[in-house]
Amino acid sequence: MAGLPDSVWLPHLEAADVICFGGGDETYLARILHEQAVKEKLLTLLQTRVYLGISAGSMVAGVALPQGLSPELFGEEEFESDHSIGMELYDFTFIPHLNSEQCGDVRESTFTTMIERFTNTTYATDDYTALALSGGEIEIVGTGAVWKVEK
Numbered sequence: 001m002a003g004l005p006d007s008v009w010l011p012h013l014e015a016a017d018v019i020c021f022g023g024g025d026e027t028y029l030a031r032i033l034h035e036q037a038v039k040e041k042l043l044t045l046l047q048t049r050v051y052l053g054i055s056a057g058s059m060v061a062g063v064a065l066p067q068g069l070s071p072e073l074f075g076e077e078e079f080e081s082d083h084s085i086g087m088e089l090y091d092f093t094f095i096p097h098l099n100s101e102q103c104g105d106v107r108e109s110t111f112t113t114m115i116e117r118f119t120n121t122t123y124a125t126d127d128y129t130a131l132a133l134s135g136g137e138i139e140i141v142g143t144g145a146v147w148k149v150e151k
Contacts, residue, residue: 018050018051019049021056021061022052022056025074026059030086030087038087039089051089055096058094059086059094059095061090061094062087063088063093063120064085064086066119073103074105074106091120094124094131095123098146098147100127106124108145111147111149115149119151121149121150121151123138123147124146125142125146126145127144128144129142129143
């Protein structure tokens, strides 16, 4: 999608029943989605399709993490951009990989030390748990770990 014109990737989204974005660095993905104006295209498509986010794909669908938290949590470089914003298809922040061995600082104890830096309601789930959103309702799917702070 990055660098490709709409005429290449948009027909694939239009033909799909499930639109899936996943993996990678969420600040980079958010920047690319913003530059390609994907949100504007998704708003119409998602009236009859399902959005499936995996890892970073889940994060970019909502409200972005506050600046500077991503490197602290995931140990990755934060891409410099004015466009490190989520698509805000939902009104909270989502953090995947709670308690994952690959993401050493994505822990409830870490969140507790930075709780004042979260600017809105935030959910974190482990790799065995998901959030399902439909009609403004949030359902926790799975029996794994979930952390939530309400703002």
